[in-house]
Amino acid sequence: MKVERSAINPRRGQDYPEWYQQVIRAADLAEISSVRGCMVIKPWGYALWENMQKTLDRMIKKSGHRNAYFPLFIPLRFFEKEAEHVESFAKECAVVTHSRLQADGKGHLIPASPLEEPLIVRPTSETIIGESFANWVKSYRDLPLKINQWANVVRWEMRTRLFLRTSEFLWQEGHTVHSSPEEAIQETLAMLEMYRVFAEDHMAMPVICGKKSDSERFPGAVDTYCIEAMMQDRKALQAGTSHFLGQNFARASHIKFVNGEGVEEYGWTTSWGVSTRLIGGLIMAHSDDDGLVLPPKLAPVHAVILPIFNESNKSTVLEYCGKLKLELEGNIYNFSEVAVEIDDRDLRGGEKFWSYVKKGVPVIVEIGVRDIEANCVCFSRRDGLKDGKQSCSRDTFVATFCSLLDDIQSKLFNRAMKYRDENVVNIDSEPEFFEYFKDSGGFASAHWNGDRAIEERVKKELGVTIRCLPLGGGEGGVCPFSGKESKQRAIWAKSY
Amino acid sequence: MKVERSAINPRRGQDYPEWYQQVIRAADLAEISSVRGCMVIKPWGYALWENMQKTLDRMIKKSGHRNAYFPLFIPLRFFEKEAEHVESFAKECAVVTHSRLQADGKGHLIPASPLEEPLIVRPTSETIIGESFANWVKSYRDLPLKINQWANVVRWEMRTRLFLRTSEFLWQEGHTVHSSPEEAIQETLAMLEMYRVFAEDHMAMPVICGKKSDSERFPGAVDTYCIEAMMQDRKALQAGTSHFLGQNFARASHIKFVNGEGVEEYGWTTSWGVSTRLIGGLIMAHSDDDGLVLPPKLAPVHAVILPIFNESNKSTVLEYCGKLKLELEGNIYNFSEVAVEIDDRDLRGGEKFWSYVKKGVPVIVEIGVRDIEANCVCFSRRDGLKDGKQSCSRDTFVATFCSLLDDIQSKLFNRAMKYRDENVVNIDSEPEFFEYFKDSGGFASAHWNGDRAIEERVKKELGVTIRCLPLGGGEGGVCPFSGKESKQRAIWAKSY
Numbered sequence: 001m002k003v004e005r006s007a008i009n010p011r012r013g014q015d016y017p018e019w020y021q022q023v024i025r026a027a028d029l030a031e032i033s034s035v036r037g038c039m040v041i042k043p044w045g046y047a048l049w050e051n052m053q054k055t056l057d058r059m060i061k062k063s064g065h066r067n068a069y070f071p072l073f074i075p076l077r078f079f080e081k082e083a084e085h086v087e088s089f090a091k092e093c094a095v096v097t098h099s100r101l102q103a104d105g106k107g108h109l110i111p112a113s114p115l116e117e118p119l120i121v122r123p124t125s126e127t128i129i130g131e132s133f134a135n136w137v138k139s140y141r142d143l144p145l146k147i148n149q150w151a152n153v154v155r156w157e158m159r160t161r162l163f164l165r166t167s168e169f170l171w172q173e174g175h176t177v178h179s180s181p182e183e184a185i186q187e188t189l190a191m192l193e194m195y196r197v198f199a200e201d202h203m204a205m206p207v208i209c210g211k212k213s214d215s216e217r218f219p220g221a222v223d224t225y226c227i228e229a230m231m232q233d234r235k236a237l238q239a240g241t242s243h244f245l246g247q248n249f250a251r252a253s254h255i256k257f258v259n260g261e262g263v264e265e266y267g268w269t270t271s272w273g274v275s276t277r278l279i280g281g282l283i284m285a286h287s288d289d290d291g292l293v294l295p296p297k298l299a300p301v302h303a304v305i306l307p308i309f310n311e312s313n314k315s316t317v318l319e320y321c322g323k324l325k326l327e328l329e330g331n332i333y334n335f336s337e338v339a340v341e342i343d344d345r346d347l348r349g350g351e352k353f354w355s356y357v358k359k360g361v362p363v364i365v366e367i368g369v370r371d372i373e374a375n376c377v378c379f380s381r382r383d384g385l386k387d388g389k390q391s392c393s394r395d396t397f398v399a400t401f402c403s404l405l406d407d408i409q410s411k412l413f414n415r416a417m418k419y420r421d422e423n424v425v426n427i428d429s430e431p432e433f434f435e436y437f438k439d440s441g442g443f444a445s446a447h448w449n450g451d452r453a454i455e456e457r458v459k460k461e462l463g464v465t466i467r468c469l470p471l472g473g474g475e476g477g478v479c480p481f482s483g484k485e486s487k488q489r490a491i492w493a494k495s496y
Numbered sequence: 497m498k499v500e501r502s503a504i505n506p507r508r509g510q511d512y513p514e515w516y517q518q519v520i521r522a523a524d525l526a527e528i529s530s531v532r533g534c535m536v537i538k539p540w541g542y543a544l545w546e547n548m549q550k551t552l553d554r555m556i557k558k559s560g561h562r563n564a565y566f567p568l569f570i571p572l573r574f575f576e577k578e579a580e581h582v583e584s585f586a587k588e589c590a591v592v593t594h595s596r597l598q599a600d601g602k603g604h605l606i607p608a609s610p611l612e613e614p615l616i617v618r619p620t621s622e623t624i625i626g627e628s629f630a631n632w633v634k635s636y637r638d639l640p641l642k643i644n645q646w647a648n649v650v651r652w653e654m655r656t657r658l659f660l661r662t663s664e665f666l667w668q669e670g671h672t673v674h675s676s677p678e679e680a681i682q683e684t685l686a687m688l689e690m691y692r693v694f695a696e697d698h699m700a701m702p703v704i705c706g707k708k709s710d711s712e713r714f715p716g717a718v719d720t721y722c723i724e725a726m727m728q729d730r731k732a733l734q735a736g737t738s739h740f741l742g743q744n745f746a747r748a749s750h751i752k753f754v755n756g757e758g759v760e761e762y763g764w765t766t767s768w769g770v771s772t773r774l775i776g777g778l779i780m781a782h783s784d785d786d787g788l789v790l791p792p793k794l795a796p797v798h799a800v801i802l803p804i805f806n807e808s809n810k811s812t813v814l815e816y817c818g819k820l821k822l823e824l825e826g827n828i829y830n831f832s833e834v835a836v837e838i839d840d841r842d843l844r845g846g847e848k849f850w851s852y853v854k855k856g857v858p859v860i861v862e863i864g865v866r867d868i869e870a871n872c873v874c875f876s877r878r879d880g881l882k883d884g885k886q887s888c889s890r891d892t893f894v895a896t897f898c899s900l901l902d903d904i905q906s907k908l909f910n911r912a913m914k915y916r917d918e919n920v921v922n923i924d925s926e927p928e929f930f931e932y933f934k935d936s937g938g939f940a941s942a943h944w945n946g947d948r949a950i951e952e953r954v955k956k957e958l959g960v961t962i963r964c965l966p967l968g969g970g971e972g973g974v975c976p977f978s979g980k981e982s983k984q985r986a987i988w989a990k991s992y
Contacts, residue, residue: 038567071534
């Protein structure tokens, strides 16, 4: 058997988890730090996050939300207010107990000045934001209150993986208060739809929108909605969640308003968030055996220009490259100038070329004297390395560059969509279901009568969970596990 | 005596610290939270911070720095590495000692699962970033390494004040490594200059650039440079610092590189930062007895349009206002679209008008049917309320709107500069110096022979410190405290 060479070792088919780590390393996205479970997001990874932030922030503001910032620390007594919530997050939180260090007399420092009340480093901010909202909301005229926060949060994870599960991560968390359950549910679903648009149109990552089963609900929520994406190992990644919190947190935090009839009521709240986990999803949705593949709409650099020169023609080549860069940057793509870099470092051409392949830059341009003489541009598409290098006139290249990016963007989406569609299967019998997941499976669309015991058994025996009950529902049928009536199919899968 | 009415009570001249709190409250910028020393930055305050970030981030990137993100927590052993550093920050830090909460059997939760090694919530990130830099830097080819981080930091302050001094604050911290002390010093000064440009050109706040005396150096630095601004109570505000760290932190973190001759050396590092404290400076530099005054370059909203209508002409008025908004937004100001809001809430006109005065919106436009008939715009400048309302043709208003903003921006700067210049005094005798600061004083430019005992005595007796030794130095002279020779004058002041 012919073994194809690839820039990443191992390849996806050989060892998917290790391939994932190696893609991150080769693209220089992030690294593990010496602090248990915390990562360092390196410049290329952070630039990707900044682009995600920029787009999401625009969408969040456009839909009438305003950004604000709340304390990192949550006093223990706030944290205890919502019973389900504290029960879940108390298991994995960073607790601040002292406000000073002092010498222990043996040349080391030990914690000193114990706090009267321990502080929890926020794992999510419902309880601390609730404290403020209770002051801000007095009357129905103050509603809806629609706030978003960009912040770091901490959950003490035992098994961590870069981007996918880390003790500290970066995210946005939206928190809103409404005067009716209908309006709050509408908000919850509108934000889910915003996440779908972001995942599909910007990350080029198709997702299934749905509701979580009760066992997977956010602790304290009435309903949790989510977007679920399929990775290239056919496992599911929960990429974003949006929660209808009913009056649970309003009651815990005393968020009350006087309605139009002069009667005091608790508000109806929502919360919704996406995190640096999306970067993990992006990596796993598109990357290949040669490394990272980035959708142009989020790529920190759209094209890198590699000048090929010797001492005699160096200035000619660099001048041409500089002009080409400026021409390309004159284009506006996805609300910003096209981003172009020139790499004139003294490195071997192949090494340089492959470093950008591994970084996922959508278009790699190589310019030598012959291209200049012909007023041409020679380029490679990251999504189509096997098609080899292409050449076209400089004017055409500049004039059609944004279309080229659009084409790459839609090809990535279509490829991911095709892969997912090939790996979602309707299953109507229990043996077939177990057979499907024995090796690895994909997404099984199977009926379920709502019985939690079934969920638990399947999880225990197969490591498979209900990812969501897709919105729109579909037809009723028979639950293959119980033989009982089922309202709709659920999506079942192994997951991250 | 005639008492002038003002929107803020007390006025600046009556009780400056309380005026400051009331300006913040009236503009709805921030509030104290229930978490000791931590603030909630409300949407209007956060929008201001976002604008500061946007501009600074552009400047930081343009000068060749890349953003990254490092862990929130610093293991105690890293923190201990630089002696001066730990001695200073250990006095006021949040210490994480547990990773879980458990029930105490009496219905409450207590910290559980003690950590093997306590973690410090970063008060600044030299030591944790040093850990990564030690891995990233191998050869002189890896240098300079120029990284910036936007983050929250925590210093356990005993006496806190919104924006000026809080236990948690937001900031950017630049961290760089260089192959020579000359290059590192050049970087330190270039970033100081960047801060000066930001303070003067964007915040409209004149600053004095200088070097700190040894007693005010950043703990662990060789030299600390700063920008110092004068507030309207004539006290100084340190608005930004840039540190030349020599090889101190490189030695502590083992940041080594192989130089061009193949010899291993410690790197030369710098760090520099500005924080949400700048918002406090901005408030105190420009605001007046009617509330916040914002420089247009940082204002979240450049103009608010207040439609004046009754039921019969509502649609005509709102249509005109909507068109005016779109026309104004067609202008680009300071790299972004002009930001315009229409407030058509059902409120009394005066109440609405004054709410925007207190929020510091640079231009307040009022549109009624008579303006529409004359195709005119009636507006007030926030910086010139006493000049009353102005009127001009709609076309002229739209066409010259950016010049109007520029004019406000430069007037604010000139006003602040004039105030500062009037309050910087050359002083050459000790009695005169003590007399000057007996009431409140301003900035005293006085010689100093470098003796730390003098600094300490002046601080103890007058609460006055050396703010900086201005760059450029000036002429030598005689120290009025010791009668000894002095190389240059220092700026002395009371400070925040």
